[in-house]
Amino acid sequence: MVFNLTLNKIKELIIDLNVDEIKETVQAELDAGTDPKQILQVLTEGMDEVGRLYERKEYFLTDLILAGETMKDAMTVLNPYLKADEQGNKGKIICATVKGDNHDIGKNILITMLISAGYEIIDLGTNCPANKIIKAIKKTKAKVIALSCLLTMTIEEIKNIVDALKSAGLRDKVKIIVGGAPLNMEIAKKMGTDDYANDAIDGVRHINILMEG
Amino acid sequence: MDAPTRVLMAINHEEPDRVPAFESAFTNNTIMRHYGIKPSAGLFAGLKILRFIPFRHSIMRSALKNRKLVAKGLKEIFEFSRRVKLDIGISVASLFPRKIIKNGFIDEYGRIMKLEKYSGDGTIILGYYGGFFKDFDDYESWEQLDPNDEIRIINFLAGQDLENEMKHEVFNVPAVGALMECTWEGFGLENFSRLLAHRKQIKKVFDDRGEFTLEMVKILAENGARLIILWDDYGFKNGLFMSPKNYRQYVFPWIKRICEAAHKNDSKILLHSDGDLMQIFEDIVSSGVDALNPIEPTTANPDYNIFKLHEKYGDKLTFVGNISPVMLSQGKISEIEEYSKKLIKVLAPGGGYIFSSGHSINPAVTIDRWEAVMRIREKYGNYPIKIDE
Numbered sequence: 378m379v380f381n382l383t384l385n386k387i388k389e390l391i392i393d394l395n396v397d398e399i400k401e402t403v404q405a406e407l408d409a410g411t412d413p414k415q416i417l418q419v420l421t422e423g424m425d426e427v428g429r430l431y432e433r434k435e436y437f438l439t440d441l442i443l444a445g446e447t448m449k450d451a452m453t454v455l456n457p458y459l460k461a462d463e464q465g466n467k468g469k470i471i472c473a474t475v476k477g478d479n480h481d482i483g484k485n486i487l488i489t490m491l492i493s494a495g496y497e498i499i500d501l502g503t504n505c506p507a508n509k510i511i512k513a514i515k516k517t518k519a520k521v522i523a524l525s526c527l528l529t530m531t532i533e534e535i536k537n538i539v540d541a542l543k544s545a546g547l548r549d550k551v552k553i554i555v556g557g558a559p560l561n562m563e564i565a566k567k568m569g570t571d572d573y574a575n576d577a578i579d580g581v582r583h584i585n586i587l588m589e590g
Numbered sequence: 591m592d593a594p595t596r597v598l599m600a601i602n603h604e605e606p607d608r609v610p611a612f613e614s615a616f617t618n619n620t621i622m623r624h625y626g627i628k629p630s631a632g633l634f635a636g637l638k639i640l641r642f643i644p645f646r647h648s649i650m651r652s653a654l655k656n657r658k659l660v661a662k663g664l665k666e667i668f669e670f671s672r673r674v675k676l677d678i679g680i681s682v683a684s685l686f687p688r689k690i691i692k693n694g695f696i697d698e699y700g701r702i703m704k705l706e707k708y709s710g711d712g713t714i715i716l717g718y719y720g721g722f723f724k725d726f727d728d729y730e731s732w733e734q735l736d737p738n739d740e741i742r743i744i745n746f747l748a749g750q751d752l753e754n755e756m757k758h759e760v761f762n763v764p765a766v767g768a769l770m771e772c773t774w775e776g777f778g779l780e781n782f783s784r785l786l787a788h789r790k791q792i793k794k795v796f797d798d799r800g801e802f803t804l805e806m807v808k809i810l811a812e813n814g815a816r817l818i819i820l821w822d823d824y825g826f827k828n829g830l831f832m833s834p835k836n837y838r839q840y841v842f843p844w845i846k847r848i849c850e851a852a853h854k855n856d857s858k859i860l861l862h863s864d865g866d867l868m869q870i871f872e873d874i875v876s877s878g879v880d881a882l883n884p885i886e887p888t889t890a891n892p893d894y895n896i897f898k899l900h901e902k903y904g905d906k907l908t909f910v911g912n913i914s915p916v917m918l919s920q921g922k923i924s925e926i927e928e929y930s931k932k933l934i935k936v937l938a939p940g941g942g943y944i945f946s947s948g949h950s951i952n953p954a955v956t957i958d959r960w961e962a963v964m965r966i967r968e969k970y971g972n973y974p975i976k977i978d979e
Contacts, residue, residue, distance in 0.1 A: 396784055434869070439774075439832040443783040477709065479717050482779050529915045530708065530954035558827045559888055559916045575890050576828045 384411065384419045387451070391423025392430075394443040396450060403454045413458040420451050424493040428578040441577070442482075445489035452492070467495035468588050469519040473505035475534040480527035483556060486577040487523060494581050507541035514547055521587050523580060524570070526557040532564065539569035552587040556580055592758035593677040598816060601858050601880050601908045603941040609934055609971040610677040612910055614819075614862050614883055615950035616667065619713040624957050627670045629713070637705065641690050650687060654741040660748035668752045672759045674964065677944075679760040680819065681749030683742040683806050684735060684767040696722050698735050699767060700776030708953040715953070721778035726791040729776070734798060737805035746810055763860070765819035766806045768848075769799045769841045770863075772821075774831065786832060793840060800844030807848050811855030818852060818859055820845075820879075825865025828890050834869045842873050849878030860910065864949065866891040871899065875906050883910035887917075887948040900937055909937055912948035913963060919954035923962045930966040935977040945971065 383406055390399045406416055427444040430436040436444075456464065470491055474484050481503050488498050499517050501509055510522060526535055535555055542548040553570040556577075565573035572587060574580035591607040599606040616622070619629045636653075640646040653659055668679040687695035687703075694704030700722040706715050723729040749762035773795055774782040785792050803820070810818055824830060824837065845861075852859050858880040866889035867874065874882060885896045896912045913933065917926055930945075937943035945967055951960065970977050 394787060396787055434829060437830050437833045438826065438828075439779070439783040439786050439836075442779055443787060446780055446784055479704075479719060485780075528952065528954075529919050529949075530710075530952045532916075532920070532954070564916070564920075 383409070384415060387416060388419040388423040388426075391420060391444060391447055391451070392426050394427075394440060394447060396443060396447045399447050399451045400454050403451045407454070407458055413455055414463060416451075416455055417459065417463070420448060420455075421493050421495070424448055424490065428490065428581075431576075432578055438486075441486060445486060448489060448493055464497070466497075468521075469497045469499060469517050470584060471499045471501060471510060471513050471517065471519045471522045472525070473501035473510060473522070474503040474525040474527070475531050475538065476504055476506045477531040477534055478526055478528050479503045480525065480557075483527065483577065484523075484525040487525070487556070487580045490577045490581045491523075491584065494585070496584075507538045510538060511541060511545045511547060514542075514551055520551060521584055522551055522553045523584065524553065524555045526555060526560060529559045532559055532568065535565075535568040535570060552590065554580065554583055554587060593761040594753075594758055594816060597677050597761050597763075597944065598858065600941045600944055601817070601860075603905070603908070605939075605941050605973040607973060609938045609943060609945050609967060609973075609975075611675060611945040611967060612678045612883065613676055613946060613951050614680075615952075616670065616676075617708075617713050617715055618951050618953050618955055618960075619708075619711045620953070621951065621955065621957055621960050622670055623711075625670060625673045627666060627673070630666060637687075637690055637693075637695060641692065646690055650690070651741065654686065655744055657744050657748045657751065660745055661751045664745075664749055664752055668749075668756065668760050668762075672756055675967075677761050678763045678817075679749060679752065681745045681762055681764045682766075683746060683764045683810060684802075685765075685772075685821070686741060694719070699772040700729070700732060701772065710953055713953040718775055721774075721776050721781060723777045724781055726785060726788070726795070729795060735802045737802055737809055742806065743809060743813060746813065746815060750814070761817070763817045763819055764810050764815050765821050765862075766803055766810070768803050768820040768822035768861075769796060769844055770831065770837075771823040773799050779831075786836065796840040796844070800841075800847070804844065804848050804851060807857075807859075808851050808855070811852050811857035816857050818857055820848065820859060820861045822861060822863050823865060824863045824870060825867050825889075827865065827886075827888065829866050830869055831865075834873070837870050838873060842870075842877050845874075845877040845879065849880075853878065860908075865889060866894045868894050871903070875903050879907065881908035881910050881944065883944075884946060884948045884950075885909055885911035887912045887914040896933070897936055904937070904942055908942045908944060910944040910946050913946070915947055915949040915952060915955070918947060918951070918959050918963070919956065921959065923958060926959055926962045927966050930963050931970055931977060934966070934970050934975060938971070938973075939975050 431441050554572040555565050555570050556574045562573040572583050574583045596606040597610045600610050622629050671679045688698045689696040702719040704719050746764040753762040849859050860881040861879045862883045
């Protein structure tokens with residue numbers, strides 16, 4: 378739901394990938410006394426539309442990333458105005474690229490989309506060993522782990538993480554979703570995970586379902 | 591028949607003695623050792639030592655100018671290629687280190703590259719760790735690539751020395767970084783995406799890259815390179831990095847000029863690009879590209895299928911690929927054999943096909959699976975192709 382013309386402009390700036398104007402427009406809206414939650418809502422609506430355009434192949438990877446950059450810029454202005462419980466109130470997600478793999482593009486796009494969807498993210502970065510994930514689960518009580526794996530030679534690392542979670546008695550406490558170039562649902566299941574997502578947009582959709590389960 | 595003749599006949603859609611074979615990258619110590627090659631630490635050891643030496647950049651450049659030393663560095667992979675009957679050995683005309691950093695270097699395109707050891711068999715892997723340029727001003731302050739820098743042609747000529755020494759059992763083919771991959775990687779995808787929003791700036795960057803690649807291809811072709819690899823990536827598993835419109839505006843006009851320049855000098859162009867390229871496939875073909883690698887088989891698009899593409903473009907383009915790297919690391923031997931056989935049976939008759947994986951040979955590929963591929967090529971890859979069932 379869009380409430381006024383300026384708010385609509387913020388949504389359009391996200392959809393139009395206008396990274397140059399977003400900060401000042403958000404700041405102007407805040408200065409005009411608009412509720413920060415309303416601004417967050419239109420930003421999220423804009424990102425949702427970008428996701429739809431990407432799925433229809435009208436937008437491409439660089440567009441998706443630029444939308445994410447635009448969103449990030451908006452959030453640097455908006456975040457100080459949001460109460461702590463309004464940021465990431467849908468739950469905690471652990472995101473990581475598996476050990477031996479330093480690719481972070483897919484993971485970072487997913488993170489931007491998840492933040493926009495209202496989740497709090499614990500980003501464990503790339504080349505992430507199983508013990509770091511276990512430590513993070515114990516500390517944060519996150520319910521979902523999203524693993525990125527871009528290299529064929531690190532596919533087995535997914536299984537190592539699943540096995541480590543079993544050994545730590547945590548496997549039934551978390552859902553694991555994976556994504557990345559060499560993967561598909563069949564491999565995801567073979568490695569002992571719960572789900573697979575084809576891209577970041579698909580990932581958010583699947584994580585929404587996993588969080589409800 | 592020698593390797594250059596075999597490869598060029600296939601690209602000309604003629605039948606050589608057997609289906610040629612190629613790998614864009616072979617990083618697998620286990621398989622190399624199996625064929626009697628002891629992989630040296632090479633660049634890894636060199637950079638580790640250089641990092642602590644004064645005048646390291648001058649020393650590095652001196653080494654790159656030394657034709658004999660460069661040939662020594664290339665020999666390992668050329669010799670391995672000869673032993674496993676891979677027809678192409680790659681020399682490089684760009685992608686050279688510019689600044690040495692801890693565990694790696696920043697290359698001349700501004701890409702931060704680091705060398706790592708694969709824990710399994712110690713294979714050294716060169717990985718991309720982000721872009722050096724934060725924005726256009728950063729890029730503009732960087733010394734641009736000079737196609738006439740002698741290290742480029744020396745690398746190709748060192749490869750020629752090896753090809754001659756091996757009596758043309760391996761075809762020395764120079765590779766040059768092209769327009770898209772080196773460009774976005776120099777900035778990182780986030781900064782590159784921001785730059786795309788500024789038309790004049792992004793056009794300048796692409797034009798710089800295009801101008802360099804065009805001149806490099808001209809120099810290589812004039813010096814006898816009969817096939818040149820354009821090292822690039824336009825897509826990934828789920829599609830293109832940027833819109834087809836952007837590719838048509840910034841990239842393909844250059845690719846067309848590059849192909850024309852190569853053809854004018856009796857040279858061919860092999861374009862390497864991963865990913866689902868469906869939306870720009872027609873552009874690739876109409877730009878004049880002679881051969882395309884690797885027609886990645888693990889994209890999310892079922893229509894990006896080498897057999898369907900071959901039906902449509904088989905008379906205009908040579909296909910170089912597409913045995914799945916996942917299959918090569920996890921698949922059943924029987925499925926690898928069946929798929930490899932199908933590739934030869936459908937694509938090789940009449941030429942226009944070069945046997946290759948659908949990405950590269952990485953450390954996860956096992957010897958038995960690699961040998962299954964080679965066995966099929968050995969058994970069924972001789973012309974005339976005869977596969978009945």
